[in-house]
Amino acid sequence: MIVQHGRCWRAVAVAWFVGISACVVASPAHAQGVEAPFTQRPKVEVALGAWISSGETRWAHNASGSSALFGNPTSKLIYQDHSTNIAELTVKVPIGSKLFGRINIGGASGGGGTLTDNDYLAADGGNPSSVTASNLSGNTTFYLNLDGGMRLHTFADQRGWIDGIVGFQYWYQQYQAYGVSQVTCTNAGATVVIDPGPPAQTLCNPGASPISTSVLAITNTSSWYSIRAGGQVEYQLTRYLGLQGSVALNPLSILNNKDIHHLRSDLQQNPSFSMLGIGIGGDADVGIKVMIVRNLFFNLGYRVWWNQTYTGTLTGYPVGAASASFPLTQFQSLRHGTTFGLNFTF
Numbered sequence: 610m611i612v613q614h615g616r617c618w619r620a621v622a623v624a625w626f627v628g629i630s631a632c633v634v635a636s637p638a639h640a641q642g643v644e645a646p647f648t649q650r651p652k653v654e655v656a657l658g659a660w661i662s663s664g665e666t667r668w669a670h671n672a673s674g675s676s677a678l679f680g681n682p683t684s685k686l687i688y689q690d691h692s693t694n695i696a697e698l699t700v701k702v703p704i705g706s707k708l709f710g711r712i713n714i715g716g717a718s719g720g721g722g723t724l725t726d727n728d729y730l731a732a733d734g735g736n737p738s739s740v741t742a743s744n745l746s747g748n749t750t751f752y753l754n755l756d757g758g759m760r761l762h763t764f765a766d767q768r769g770w771i772d773g774i775v776g777f778q779y780w781y782q783q784y785q786a787y788g789v790s791q792v793t794c795t796n797a798g799a800t801v802v803i804d805p806g807p808p809a810q811t812l813c814n815p816g817a818s819p820i821s822t823s824v825l826a827i828t829n830t831s832s833w834y835s836i837r838a839g840g841q842v843e844y845q846l847t848r849y850l851g852l853q854g855s856v857a858l859n860p861l862s863i864l865n866n867k868d869i870h871h872l873r874s875d876l877q878q879n880p881s882f883s884m885l886g887i888g889i890g891g892d893a894d895v896g897i898k899v900m901i902v903r904n905l906f907f908n909l910g911y912r913v914w915w916n917q918t919y920t921g922t923l924t925g926y927p928v929g930a931a932s933a934s935f936p937l938t939q940f941q942s943l944r945h946g947t948t949f950g951l952n953f954t955f
Contacts, residue, residue: 651703658950660695660715660912664688664750666782666831668866668884669939670923673731678803680729680738682938686868688784688829690722690748697950706760709772713754720748724786724827728812730797738798739813743786744822750944751781754837761840769844774857778892780833780916782942788822789872791815804875820872831866831942833916835859835890843898851898853910859890862916864940877926884937886921890914896948906952913945 669685697715704710722745730738756776763770794813804810820826839857846852864887867880876882896910921937 651706651709652954653703654699654701654952654954656697656699656908656950656952658697658699658908658948660697660946660948662693662695662717662750662912662944662946663691664693664782664942664944665690666784666829666942667939668923668937668941670884670935671938672935675933675935676803678730678732678801680731680733680735683729683935685727685729685737685939686827686829687725687727688722688745688786689725690720690745690784693717693720693748693750693944695750708760709758711754711756711758711774711776713756714752716749716751718747718749721745722748722784724784725792726827728798730795730801730803730812732797732801733795736795737793738795738801739791740793741789741813742792743788743790743826745784746787747785749781749783753779756837758841764844769842769851772841773839774841774855775838776836776857778833778835778837778859780835780914780942781831783828783830785825786827786829787825788820789826790819791817825871827871828869829866830868831864831940833862833864833890833942835862835916837892839892849900852896853898853908854895855893857892859892859916862888862890862918864888864916864918864921866940875928877928880926882923882925884921884923884940886918886937886940888916888918888921888940890916890942894948898952901951904954906954908948908950908952910948911946912948913943915941915943917941 666688669682671681672683673679673681695715695717699713701709701711724743726741727737728739756774758772758774761771761773794815798812799815802809837857837859841855843853866884868882869878870876870881892914894910894912896908899907901907918940922934923937924932924934926932
């Protein structure tokens with residue numbers, strides 16, 4: 610389902626970008642009596658903004674090759690957060706008449722959410738044998754974009770432009786999950802012995818009491834390192850109102866993820882699991898730009914970021930035994946929400 614959403618927003622973003630560009634190119638050279646909103650001289654731009662976002666990280670692995678008892682996937686964890694309010698700073702500096710450099714940095718701490726942990730046994734034929742839920746609190750998000758760009762096209766009367774960009778993105782997220790409550794425990798989950806022990810262990814216990822939400826259960830930390838390339842467009846409808854948008858594709862994204870399962874005495878604690886993967890992704894922004902006074906603008910828009918692995922490995926670190934590796938069948942990060950801020954040029 611999420612993959613389908615990813616395809617949808619990418620298609621919408623690209624269509625918007627192409628449509629706006631085509632419409633602007635086809636429009637008259639300038640509106641009668643409207644002063645050209647831009648000057649010829651490239652300007653330094655400084656923007657302070659916020660991203661009111663929601664996010665989701667999900668990962669799954671397949672350990673069925675190690676035991677006929679396990680399903681495929683063997684485990685799937687879904688972290689969903691909301692109200693993660695990110696503050697960001699962007700500085701764009703011209704280099705000559707056509708080139709520029711840009712740095713964009715943002716971060717947040719806070720927001721709530723839910724972790725759903727699904728475990729699968731072969732006996733349940735693809736349905737989860739155990740489902741638990743935990744509360745997310747104390748989430749942390751940080752990102753850094755370093756881009757270089759070139760002016761590809763300037764519209765008539767300096768009313769707007771199209772830029773091409775290439776750059777690097779670092780995207781860090783950490784989730785802390787508190788408490789554990791059993792949502793589902795099938796007969797197989799409660800009776801199939803997955804570890805002979807001693808003591809013998811089953812996947813779940815339907816009569817288990819919930820663990821308090823004051824107890825830290827899992828810490829998940831993901832870092833994406835991405836090469837990106839794309840384009841940006843801006844066009845002034847009037848001197849005071851403009852449209853803007855950008856699309857960037859990440860043809861190469863490298864994932865480094867670590868999980869600490871604080872309540873698992875059979876797993877080491879730093880980390881309990883590590884994941885390495887290679888994937889792809891993309892970013893898209895659309896919005897409006899309103900001039901408040903000369904050289905000071907208010908921006909309002911919507912942003913989507915998405916990364917997903919297409920290959921990867923999960924390694925578990927048990928206590929008193931050698932580490933074991935399994936295929937990482939899915940790892941996906943998604944973040945989206947409303948953006949707004951002030952942009953100053955000089």
